[in-house]
Amino acid sequence: MITYFNLPISRITSIQITGLNLLTEKEIYEKGKLHQNMHYWFLKASSLENRLLELPEIKKVEVEKKYPGKLRIQILEQKPIAFLYSKKQWVPVLENGYLVQKKTDQIVMNRPLISEWKNNDQLPTLARELAKVDPAILDELSEIKNEPNMIDTNQVLIYTREGYRLHVHLDELSKKLNLLSSILENLKAKTKNLGDIYLLDSIRFEEYKNSGEPNNEN
16 A cells, blocks of 8 residues: 555646636645645545635635546635725725735726725725625726715715715615615606715715716715
């Protein structure tokens, strides 16, 4: 048996990794303690999966061993749900709230931009709420920030690509935003003017006062 373990057929000679955008193969090798010619029989798929799941960028991972000598790792990464301006660059905020603090050329900035955010401890809550928003509605959001001049840091200001401003509480964000399509449909039947939409204790609309410009005093 000892002789068999030392034969080339008992070694991993092929490692295939798929699903990477945020992470690199080098990071997977390092976290998984992988290398070519490692023992095939000594590697436990479940143990490798658990190690890789410690990476905050990974949502799901499946490891498959195929004899002789093949290892396949299929990774599902956390999705970028928004982008935060941090250290002079826009970095992805993943759906679990994790900030990817490195340059990632593979990511297209097609999600809302978070600016003037006061409390990074609230980012996981914001990310979880955004992850529950209908993708079609999420595509219509251009910028997210804390409501300016508000003592209540739970209140969020959101700009849409059409030019509306949405006012909503962070802990109700997904619930209220998922109503946006029907709210806009009813609103546009009454007026073509843009304005502030308050999605707070009650829902109300206020037109911008000067030629479609936002009201600065809100």
